[in-house]
Amino acid sequence: MSTGQARWMRHPPHFRPIVVVFVVAALLTVVSPDPAVQAMAEVTVDGRPNIILITSDDQRLSDMWMMDNVRTLIGDAGTTFDNFYAPFPLCCPARASIMTGQNAHNHRVLDNAAPLGGFAALDGSSTVATWLQDAGYRTAFAGKYLNHYGEKPVKVPPGWADWHGIVGGGDYFDTRVFENGVPRQYTGVYQTDLFGDISSDVITASAAGDAPFFLWSSFFAPHSGTPVEPDDPKPALGYNMNTPAVAPRHRDDFANLAFPQDPSYNEADVSDKPSDVRNRPPLSPLAQAAITENYQQRLEALLALDEAVAKMMSALEATGERDNTIVIFTTDNGFMLGEHRISAGKTVPYEASAQLPFLIRGPGVPVGESREQLAALIDLAPTFVDLAGTQAGLAMDGVSLLPMLANPQFGRNRKLLVEAGPDALGEPMAYSGVHTSQWLYVEYDGGDQELYDMQADPFQLQSLHADPAYDDQQAQLAAVLAVLRYCTGPTCRGAPLPPVGLSRLTPDVLGRGAAAVEVVGTGQGLQPGSTFAVEGVGVTVAPDAAITSDARVVLHVSVAATATFGLRDVIVTNPDGSTAQCTGCFRVGSVPTISSVAPASRGQGAQNQTITVTGTDFAADASVSILGTGVTILSQAVQSENTVTLALRVTTSAAVGRRTLTVTNGDGASATAEFAINPGPKPTSASPPVAAGKTQLVTVSGTNFVSGAGLKVRVASPGFTVGTPSAVTATSVQVQVRVPATAGPGSYKLVVINPDGGQGSCPGCLVVP
Structure with missing residues (x-):
């Protein structure tokens, strides 16, 4: 819902994989030259502002109505972004985007657990922590990092000078913290209160130094956690009803509060939704009661977080650093509570899952204002880099928010990419889509689509994807998605792709009769969905072109037996209608012919036999193969375009019969x-x-003897002389054998070699008494 879900008035399903795009026409830069922004930079950069990022976990935008301290001390004293989104609405991918300024397809943290996600999937060597530390900031972290942090060996991630990270986690009253290399267990202390205290102490200690500081206070609330409490909802069949643990002082503070159901709650008609939603039954009375209890406990858990924020702001005030500190409050992703029949969870592209609270205050930030431009978690790192007057260590996909703060009109047509999936469990519903100031268009891996007019239908009740009246709009959004799905850096920020071009094919020559040969093309500005064609008849390009980047494509090319020899042009057409022609970059080559193979047969057991293949149009890189097993080509050489020679060996067990050379x-x-x-x-x-x-x-005596000039009999020992074979039949041959006088008594091996090179031996056949 636009304008902050009516300014705090809105409320994971079993979906996983996903990608969504939100829509801006202007190119956004990470550091802006706008005069208004420059004025802000003078306030922030000259004073090297401190930066405090406060995040909750799984918080709905609609929960903000009860966080009085956050709204008063940060929102009212600064600016609120009403259309702020998670680029991948799931814990670890979202947190990795905060750390890198990148979309998940670039930072590669795609889930909460290995092998696709979790702490181990994030490359911590280059993050906002290392960049700010290198820029002279004192960096500190307190709370929940990425899931599975703390699995042995436990280490402080790069870039953090002061570290207080939760190890394991999930229990609100029994928290293990790895504090600057020392593990500590806090039992009986409510976790949100604990990190409110730790964060306040970090502020006090950091403010005492000369360097500016960066603190990320990452709270676990209102995420579900233990211990189980007496008023927790009983599990409803098929639903995740886990709830947070509540501070004793706030238990039942909202016990009588009704859940504010918006029109998407327990949606009556989900026939327009993707399969994972339309196959869901309506929520049962038991499930709805559990959703209400979950809602109440989540709010009660947030009360302690609201108090922790107040304590941190008091510490900041006491140090005298309040007016030189940027303070931001947001969360990693939203949370579903019955919308579209999804009882609990996140990751889906619906507003309750993807839209987040975002409030910012500090030097240069307008007071008491709001912004309607689309923004996302990928914008945090670029904003921090901009404020610190430094540079990122990698290409960031997000933009600095300073230009939007300085100018309410800046970036109003922005394109944003949100993506998700696949996850470690291989669950369905991977998607990608486009979210603009008006539209949300989503493509699912299984073929489903959704299209919503977010201005006319803010609760996403009726998808327009099957309505022909919106075909043109859908096609435009699909073209945007094709660009953003694999974007990196500037292209994610709305920069135009380089003009499409194709410069080379490898191989660039195929002969007549070539079938589905893999050809790699290089160029620029290639887009998913681009099509390729070779000029003239007889050459076809399969429709399975694999665009691995905007500069590389893998094609499968076939050439008809009647195709005309010579150079051809290759034409590429992008989904956005742009085209390019690679002149003469492909050639149909001539086809070799074989007129003779000499000799045309060899016998079993033949050793190092020379074969000559005669024909036409043998290329210098031609190769020879013989079908079947038992024949080994020892060497081969193209003597000329008419002759190829090879040496081969045939095993004694090779199958007899015809082979294809x-x-x-x-x-x-x-x-x-x-x-x-x-x-x-x-x-x-x-x-x-x-x-x-x-x-x-x-x-x-034996079998398969063949008469002829090439028939030979040998004794496999030195000094023996064997004459020319005579009286040859298929089963016997006679030879004069002279035994050297020095031969000792015993049995000696005889070898018979047929004229076709075939060999056979008889160990111990010749006896010397």
Whole structure:
């Protein structure tokens, strides 16, 4: 709902993965040259302002009505942003965006747990903490960091000079804190009060130094936690009804408060919603009672946080640093309580989940004003960098809020990207979308879509995605989303993409008959959804183009057998209608032919046989392969465009029969011919025995003997002489064998080699008595 959900008057589902885009036409810069902003910079930068960021956890924007201290001490004394959003409405991805100024697809923290998220997924070596510390700030942290922080070994993350991080967490009365290298257990102390005290002490200690300080006080309230209390709602089948633990002084302060149901509560008709919502039944009376109890306890938990903020502001006042300190209050994500039949949770793109409170006060901040421009958690780090007069250590996707504070009209047409998913459980409903000052358009991975006119339908009751009257509007938003889905740095901030261009294909030559060959294109300004075509007939580009960045695409290209040889132009068309032509950057090459393979067969057991393939159009990078197992090509060489030679080996167990020999040019064009494997000789015996120093006619028996000039018989020992084979049949061959006088008695191995190179051996066949 716009204008801060009627200024504090609005209230996770089982959704997970997601991406949404909110819409601005002007390019936003991280540090602004606007004169009004420069005046603000003089106030803040010259004095090196202290910066305090106070965050709650899972707080709804509609909860702000009861936080009197936050509204009075920060909001009334400064400026409230009415349209502030979580770029990924889930704890760890949102907190990583605070730390880096990046969307989740860039900082890569995509969930609350490994392998896609949690503390381990964040690269802590370059964050707002390290940048401000390098700029001379005394940095401090107190409270909840990223989920699973504290799993051994426990360390202080880079950039924090004063560290008080919760280890584990979840119990409001038994908190383990890793404090500057020392673990401490606080039992019996209400956690929100504990971190109100720690934060106040940090303010006092930090203000005593000469350097400006940066403090992030990260409270756990009103997130659900233990211990379980007697008035907690009983679990309702299929619903998450976990509640926060409440400080004893505030128990039942809101016990009689009715839950303020907006029109989206327990929505009657969800047929326009994505599958995860439209498949939900209406909320049962038991679930609705539990939602009311959850709402009451969440407010009671926030009372202690409101008091903690007051205590921190008192400490700041006591140090004399109040007027030189930027103080911000916000949260990591919202929380669903029955809207669209979603009883509890976050991560979805609906307002209760994604829209956040954001209040800021301090030097140069307008007092008692509000801003309607879209802003998000990714804008915090750029704002801190701007205030500190330093530079970020990586490309930030967000913008400094100082120009918006200085000029209520600045960035009113801004585009914002919000994304989520996938999560470690692989849950469905990943989405991406566009949120503008008027529209919310969402695309889900499963194919569902949503389109809302946020001005006419602030409670998101009727999606217009299936209404033909809005096709043009939806197409425009889809084009914006195509740009922002993979944006980095300036492109996320509304900067135009470089003009589309395609400069090179690799490989840039394919022959006739090439089928679905992978071709990598490089260029600039490529967008998801871009289409590619090769000029002329006979060359097709599959529609599965994979845009891996705005400068790289992977294509699958096929060339018909009748395609005309020669250079072709390649044309790319982006979803936004822009086109580019890469002149002559692709060529249809000629196709090799095979006229002969000599010899065209070899026998089983053949060793190091030379084969010559003759034909036409063999490329210098041509390669030869023979189908099937048992044949090894030892070496090959292209002698000319008409000749390829290779050496091969055939195992004795290779399958007998015809094989396909293929010559393939480097561009994918190929030719085939037949090659055969013949049965190899298999000698089994030899007789009679031959005495040492004697010559004897020996008959070798076996199978698969082939007559011819190339038939040979060998004795696999030195000194033996074997004559030319005679009386050759398929099962026997006769040879004169002379045994050297020095041969000792024993059995010797005979080897028979057929004219086709096939070899067979008979160990111990020849006997010397």
